[in-house]
Amino acid sequence: MNAYAASRLHSAPVARRELRVEGLSKVFTARRGSVVTAVDDVSFRVLPGEVCALLGPSGCGKSTVLRMVAGLEQPSDGSIVLSGREVTGPGRDRGLVFQSYTCFPWLTVRENVAYGLKVTGSTLALREGTVDYFLERVKLTPFADRYPDELSGGMRQRVAIARTLANGPDLLLMDEPFGALDSETRWQMQRLLLDVVRREGMSVLIVTHDVDEALYLADKIVCLSRHPGRVRDILMPPAEKPDEPEALYSAPAFVRLRSGILRMLREEGATAPLGETP
Amino acid sequence: MTSSLPATALPDRARQDTRWRTPLFDFQRTLSWRGRVALGVLAWGLFLAAWQMLARAGIAPEQLFPAPTDVFSALYRLLTEQQFLSDIRASLTRILISFAIAASLAVPLGVLMGAFPVVAAFGNALVSPFRYLPAPSFIPLLLMWLGTGEAQKIALLCLGVVWFLITLVMDNTRAVRVDLIETAKTLGATRRATLWTVVVPAALPAIVDTLRQMLAVSWTYLVIAEIVAATDGIGAMMMRARRFVRVDDIMAGILVIGLLGLLLDLLFRALHWWVFPYLRQRRQ
Ligand SMILES: Nc1ncnc2c1ncn2[C@@H]1O[C@H](COP(=O)(O)OP(=O)(O)OP(=O)(O)O)[C@@H](O)[C@H]1O
Ligand SMILES: [Mg+2]
Numbered sequence: 001m002n003a004y005a006a007s008r009l010h011s012a013p014v015a016r017r018e019l020r021v022e023g024l025s026k027v028f029t030a031r032r033g034s035v036v037t038a039v040d041d042v043s044f045r046v047l048p049g050e051v052c053a054l055l056g057p058s059g060c061g062k063s064t065v066l067r068m069v070a071g072l073e074q075p076s077d078g079s080i081v082l083s084g085r086e087v088t089g090p091g092r093d094r095g096l097v098f099q100s101y102t103c104f105p106w107l108t109v110r111e112n113v114a115y116g117l118k119v120t121g122s123t124l125a126l127r128e129g130t131v132d133y134f135l136e137r138v139k140l141t142p143f144a145d146r147y148p149d150e151l152s153g154g155m156r157q158r159v160a161i162a163r164t165l166a167n168g169p170d171l172l173l174m175d176e177p178f179g180a181l182d183s184e185t186r187w188q189m190q191r192l193l194l195d196v197v198r199r200e201g202m203s204v205l206i207v208t209h210d211v212d213e214a215l216y217l218a219d220k221i222v223c224l225s226r227h228p229g230r231v232r233d234i235l236m237p238p239a240e241k242p243d244e245p246e247a248l249y250s251a252p253a254f255v256r257l258r259s260g261i262l263r264m265l266r267e268e269g270a271t272a273p274l275g276e277t278p
Numbered sequence: 279m280t281s282s283l284p285a286t287a288l289p290d291r292a293r294q295d296t297r298w299r300t301p302l303f304d305f306q307r308t309l310s311w312r313g314r315v316a317l318g319v320l321a322w323g324l325f326l327a328a329w330q331m332l333a334r335a336g337i338a339p340e341q342l343f344p345a346p347t348d349v350f351s352a353l354y355r356l357l358t359e360q361q362f363l364s365d366i367r368a369s370l371t372r373i374l375i376s377f378a379i380a381a382s383l384a385v386p387l388g389v390l391m392g393a394f395p396v397v398a399a400f401g402n403a404l405v406s407p408f409r410y411l412p413a414p415s416f417i418p419l420l421l422m423w424l425g426t427g428e429a430q431k432i433a434l435l436c437l438g439v440v441w442f443l444i445t446l447v448m449d450n451t452r453a454v455r456v457d458l459i460e461t462a463k464t465l466g467a468t469r470r471a472t473l474w475t476v477v478v479p480a481a482l483p484a485i486v487d488t489l490r491q492m493l494a495v496s497w498t499y500l501v502i503a504e505i506v507a508a509t510d511g512i513g514a515m516m517m518r519a520r521r522f523v524r525v526d527d528i529m530a531g532i533l534v535i536g537l538l539g540l541l542l543d544l545l546f547r548a549l550h551w552w553v554f555p556y557l558r559q560r561r562q
Binding site: 070071072090091092094095096098100102104105106115116119120147148149160163164167173 | 455457458460461462463464465466467468471475476479480554555556557
């Protein structure tokens with residue numbers, strides 16, 4: 001066990017801090033001057049150590065909310081406060097995992113995972129073996145010296161997750177991180193994510209349009225309505241998570257929630273049929 | 279995840295690849311290395327044979343239209359002369375010095391313009407119009423300002439490529455994936471660190487390719503510079519040969535320029551292969 005793992009043992013999951021999103025709105029101005037309201041008056045909270053899922057139909061503004069929280073997009077209105085401080089730009093306290101594979105192709109897997117620590121001058125963390133610890137957590141130690149282009153999609157996504165986790169963010173932001181994976185790999189990745197996140201004690205805000213993923217991962221599901229994105233409902237799935245994906249389909253609590261959400265999504269779909277431009 | 283195919287699986291697969299007879303002129307047909315070389319040699323063989331026959335057919339005077347064998351023997355004779363070797367050296371020196379100057383101006387500028395729209399808006403206003411001015415139109419000016427020496431030739435060669443280099447490097451830098459830049463930002467990289475650790479390494483393979491292609495363009499201006507006013511260089515040698523109606527020497531000069539261009543191109547490709555090991559396993 002390396003120094004970083006040892007230090008984790010002694011510090012029990014730190015209660016990291018709270019994210020408050022209040023009255024968040026985003027209006028895009030298209031090239032010809034027409035305006036699109038992508039996000040309209042969205043408010044929710046992510047408590048310390050909580051996993052929160054943003055769920056909604058395609059184009060409802062989930063990615064936009066996430067990018068605003070990450071500090072990559074300026075809100076048109078409202079506020080985003082993390083641990084008492086207003087978000088005014090990107091920062092290492094919020095780590096973002098993109099849907100597209102964003103490994104740096106010119107760096108090896110190990111160099112990718114070390115990137116955040118190197119670039120922020122965290123030499124202590126580097127010396128403690130943080131990189132090796134997270135490589136082990138995502139089971140990529142045998143591939144540490146490969147280049148990303150030699151890896152499969154799921155492995156690349158694990159590199160991106162390890163790279164973000166190694167930086168020790170308070171809040172982990174993920175935009176449909178497992179969208180491109182097959183169901184078994186996705187299930188494994190979800191378990192891995194829950195395990196790592198519990199152990200590191202960080203909060204998670206994850207965007208998904210997969211109802212089962214939201215039910216399995218989240219302590220809280222924020223359902224957005226279609227265009228413009230508004231909070232339609234906030235749901236709390238059972239805290240006890242099953243060991244197998246099949247159990248999600250049989251446990252009564254999950255079944256009831258799932259059919260509720262599916263009905264809601266269908267209603268949202270009906271209000272703006274496919275192909276209609278907003 | 280790991281390749282744990284049984285040992286017999288590979289030969290089986292290889293055999294399967296030759297089971298179908300793919301049409302010779304199939305779209306996207308894959309060719310073996312040997313097949314490609316054979317076709318290249320065949321193309322050159324046919325070209326030279328046709329040339330040889332035309333020249334020996336006696337349609338044109340032999341002095342004005344020598345056969346390839348005459349050109350090769352002229353080349354051999356030139357290469358044994360001290361004069362021609364120093365001509366080659368002079369030309370190569372001009373190319374390399376002028377290109378180094380042009381690249382060391384254009385790469386930093388192009389990267390900054392590609393990375394920062396503010397710099398691009400400022401720089402493009404100057405660079406774009408200059409791109410449309412033919413470099414040879416500056417020759418009279420350069421002759422007056424810099425005389426007929428090396429400075430004038432180097433300046434012409436720089437002028438010929440620098441504007442295109444700036445624009446192309448800018449495009450290479452602009453093409454860097456935005457999500458890689460955003461990833462660096464969310465990992466806590468400052469703007470300066472993002473420029474050096476993401477934008478530059480991400481754009482570099484394309485920039486090296488751009489340099490390779492623009493180096494070929496440099497040769498165009500070299501010949502123009504050496505034809506206008508020069509006592510040495512391959513272009514000057516060809517002008518001398520013209521006075522004595524040595525068409526075989528002129529053609530040998532053209533051949534040497536082609537070969538040197540090809541050699542520099544290969545050197546750039548080798549550099550690319552060596553500096554970017556992570557691109558090796560990717561198919562082109
Ligand atoms: N840069 C932009 N300029 C203009 N409009 C934009 C921009 N980014 C997003 N939009 C618009 O905002 C709306 C929400 O986009 P967003 O990407 O947040 O949706 P999403 O919920 O993530 O969808 P998906 O599930 O398909 O990823 C869309 O209508 C989109 O067209
Ligand atoms: Mg999205």
